[in-house]
Amino acid sequence: MGTGNQDVEHLRLLSVFHYILGAFVALGSCIWLIYIGIGAFALTSPSHFTNSDGQAMPAVLGWVFIVIGALILLAGWAFALMLILAGRFLSQRRHFLFCMVTAGFSCLFAPFGTVLGILTILVLNRPSVKAMFNVQA
Numbered sequence: 001m002g003t004g005n006q007d008v009e010h011l012r013l014l015s016v017f018h019y020i021l022g023a024f025v026a027l028g029s030c031i032w033l034i035y036i037g038i039g040a041f042a043l044t045s046p047s048h049f050t051n052s053d054g055q056a057m058p059a060v061l062g063w064v065f066i067v068i069g070a071l072i073l074l075a076g077w078a079f080a081l082m083l084i085l086a087g088r089f090l091s092q093r094r095h096f097l098f099c100m101v102t103a104g105f106s107c108l109f110a111p112f113g114t115v116l117g118i119l120t121i122l123v124l125n126r127p128s129v130k131a132m133f134n135v136q137a
Helices: 004-029 032-044 059-092 096-106 112-124 127-132
Strands: none
Touching: 004 059, 004 112, 004 127, 032 059, 059 096, 096 112, 112 127
C-alpha cells in the first residue's frame, strides 16, 4: 500500500512515462510513411516497377501499399494520442477507466509498453489511488 505522497509521486512518474512512450510511438509510426511513399511512387512511375516480361505493375498494388501504410500509420498515431491523453488524465486524476484501458493496450507493445501498462494497472488498483480518482474501491 502506498501512502498519499507516494501515490502522488507514482502517478506523476506514470504520467511522464506515458508522455515519453506516446512520443516514441508517434515517431515510430512514421516509418509507415515509407510504405505510403513506395505506393505513391508505384502509382506515379509504374515503368520503374516491371516484371521480367516488361509488363508494368498493376496500379491496384500501389493503392494497396498506400491504404495499408495509411491505416497502420493512423492506428499508431491514435495509440500515441491515447498514451498522451492517459498521461494527462493521470496527472489530473480523471478518467480512471480510460487510463486502465490504455494501460491494457500498452501491454501489447513489448517491452516498454508492457512494463508501463503493468505498473499503471498496479498503481491504479490501489484503493488510495482509486479514491484520488473518486472511484469506489
